[in-house]
Amino acid sequence: MTESASPIVALSDLATGEEGDFFALLADRQELLTKEGKPYWRVTFRDARRDVSFPIWGDAPLAEACRTQWVVGEFYKLRALYRETNYGPQLEIRRIRPVEPTDEADGFTPQMCQPASRFDAKEMFADLVSLVEEAVTEAPLKRLVLDLLETHREELLVWPAATRNHHAFAGGYLEHVRNVATHARMLADRYAGLYPDLTPPLDVGLVVAGAVLHDIGKLRELCVTPLGGEYTPAGSLVGHILQGRDMIREAAAAQDADGEPLGAEQLLRLEHIIISHQRLPEWGSPKPPMTPEALLVHYADDCDAKFQMMRQILADDAAGGPLTSRRNVLGHALFRGDPLADAADN
Known part of the structure; x- marks a missing residue:
């Protein structure tokens, strides 16, 4: 033209x-x-x-x-x-x-x-690295987490967390994982202080490592296109939970060959956090959380995903009145406030 x-x-x-x-x-x-x-x-x-x-x-x-x-x-x-x-x-x-x-x-x-996170991707990545360096004290575990982050840095800077529903935009992966890891660390610190007699003791470093890596399999589950995140064949047939467990096993095997192995039980507990973080079989997890560390990562993950869904519904819903439509990803209406009651109060 x-x-x-x-x-x-x-x-x-x-x-x-x-x-x-x-x-x-x-x-x-x-x-x-x-x-x-x-x-x-x-x-x-x-x-x-x-x-x-x-x-x-x-x-x-x-x-x-x-x-x-x-x-x-x-x-x-x-x-x-x-x-x-x-x-x-x-x-x-x-x-x-x-x-x-x-x-x-x-x-x-x-x-x-293309929709993108409101937060700077490089800053979010740096925050994750700093969190791992500060909270994960065992050297083999810290190395495994940091190596996986650095190996996939360029992908992580642009990756969405999902194809839809929550954080489905460029940088959404880092936004979600930073939130989950930050909240999981806060919960772990709190409960470790409240219950020092827990046996075995709550492992704050393992909670942070699991939170940072809980969705790492999405790098294989998804690919990025102009339309956003789309499922790869492996993503459709296997999913991110098992692929995340595979990535952690591969990284641990390479580290073992390099002379800095993780302990067998520590690796098992980390794998369990990954495979249980969605809790229910219908959500993709073959096992529910069976350790305190896995429990904290699950709820930190679920809370952040649900909060993002709720935030997006409140931003996008065009229904008038105090309640949103029920036609949304959560399947129920949200209360946004009663303008008539506010007017009466004023």
Whole structure:
């Protein structure tokens, strides 16, 4: 398309009724039928902070291009009018074309269309390393954890924690694991101080090591695409829990060959934290937590995942009134507050 010079804006910065040129990812395209049986397409364009889903009707000027040329997972430059409607956000597309190499001069990068953690990934990684260096006192265990982190540093900086539901964005893995490890260490310190007579004593270092590595198998379970995290074949057939246990065994075997072995029981307890951290078979764990260390990591993990789900529901739900819709990942409504009661109090 022939384009006149126009400043680039972000899709997420457009106000209702505002038109602009922006870059977006085609995240979804579904062929559907109207009540009259006529075909149309429902498409979703997104940047890092906004998704817009809307119909392209079968008789619209862009219908043929949508059907034959638009590719899910590709990036596009659009000129469009953004509107908030009773049916949700809509785009009236004036112009559209695939992104070209020259668009880099206007600031295009794939990352601008991909949701990301609000926290700096390098800082989160450094926080994990510092936590391990401080809390894991046994040298073989500390080396195993730090070696796994450093070996996979570049992946971890961009990895999502999941394909959906919680922390499903670039850097989400580190955000989630930092939260889990920090909270698990706090709980372990607290309970170790309250119950010094526990036999065997609560191993704070093992709790931190297990928390830092509990999801390490997601590096094999998932791959990263422009659409976000997607399951690998091994991820679908085996899952991250067993693959995480495999990665720890492989690292321990290499360390053993290098002359710094982990104790057999310590390795067993670490493996147990990994395979039990989701607690239930229907969630993927073959065994429930059977040690105090595994119990603390499970609840730190579950709390952080559920909190992120709740935070996202409260941010995204468009239902009016004091309660959200029940149609969400938690399966129940959340209370956001009663504005009428607040008004009466004031």
